[in-house]
Amino acid sequence: EAQVTQNPRYLITVTGKKLTVTCSQNMNHEYMSWYRQDPGLGLRQIYYSMNVEVTDKGDVPEGYKVSRKEKRNFPLILESPSPNQTSLYFCASSLVEYNEQFFGPGTRLTVL
Amino acid sequence: QKEVEQNSGPLSVPEGAIASLNCTYSDRVSQSFFWYRQYSGKSPELIMSIYSNGDKEDGRFTAQLNKASQYVSLLIRDSQPSDSATYLCAGNSGGYQKVTFGTGTKLQVIP
Numbered sequence: 001e002a003q004v005t006q007n008p009r010y011l012i013t014v015t016g017k018k019l020t021v022t023c024s025q026n027m028n029h030e031y032m033s034w035y036r037q038d039p040g041l042g043l044r045q046i047y048y049s050m051n052v053e054v055t056d057k058g059d060v061p062e063g064y065k066v067s068r069k070e071k072r073n074f075p076l077i078l079e080s081p082s083p084n085q086t087s088l089y090f091c092a093s094s095l096v097e098y099n100e101q102f103f104g105p106g107t108r109l110t111v112l
Numbered sequence: 113q114k115e116v117e118q119n120s121g122p123l124s125v126p127e128g129a130i131a132s133l134n135c136t137y138s139d140r141v142s143q144s145f146f147w148y149r150q151y152s153g154k155s156p157e158l159i160m161s162i163y164s165n166g167d168k169e170d171g172r173f174t175a176q177l178n179k180a181s182q183y184v185s186l187l188i189r190d191s192q193p194s195d196s197a198t199y200l201c202a203g204n205s206g207g208y209q210k211v212t213f214g215t216g217t218k219l220q221v222i223p
Contacts, residue, residue, distance in 0.1 A: 033211065035213075040120075040215065041215065042200070042213050042214060042215035042216055043156070043200065043202075043213040044213070045210055045211055045212070045213075048209065048210065048211070050209065056209065058210060059210070059212070090155055090156070097204065097209050097211075098142070098144040098163075098204050099144075099161075100146050100158045100161045101146075101158070101211065102158075103155035103156050103157070104155060105154075105155055106154075106155050
């Protein structure tokens with residue numbers, strides 16, 4: 001089954017404790033992206049990747065890191081999480097950057 | 113001006129009616145546009161994509177793109193209660209590489 005998976009689905013952590021949210025797709029897509037969704041602000045792009053080893057900042061990259069060492073994986077790293085990073089996070093992928101995206105199930109993160 | 117703008121709603125329509133959802137975009141947004149549907153607590157799922165001026169129909173859904181006026185719309189015919197969701201408009205920006213979403217329009221279909 002073609003899909004985008006994310007783990008964990010729910011995470012409660014404390015300020016400053018490094019965490020990684022994994023994202024994996026099995027569709028051989030070149031383009032992958034991370035979004036956060038907050039009430040009233042909609043989906044905002046954090047980082048995107050055009051292909052392996054090619055990543056770039058979206059609209060809200062501060063406090064986040066990403067890497068793309070393999071085509072299928074695109075982890076999101078919060079090295080020192082803060083409460084303002086409490087949000088619902090989505091990973092998405094598409095064949096290429098101007099195609100429709102397929103979204104993962106989301107990760108609800110709470111930073112205390 | 114925001115890159116992609118939508119009325120947040122809620123937009124209420126009776127069952128069986130046509131729901132019309134609108135989205136405007138700035139000059140920075142490129143020529144690929146998408147409509148996604150998102151149920152509460154779920155991930156967005158693609159409804160329609162549209163790349164060129166004019167109309168594109170898929171079942172009960174019609175997407176319309178007007179580049180001169182910089183708007184994209186989604187029409188849902190014969191609206192059903194199951195269509196009640198938030199509809200997100202999105203477009204490519206930054207030379208296609210970035211994707212910008214509107215804040216979404218909440219649609220309520222009243223039985």
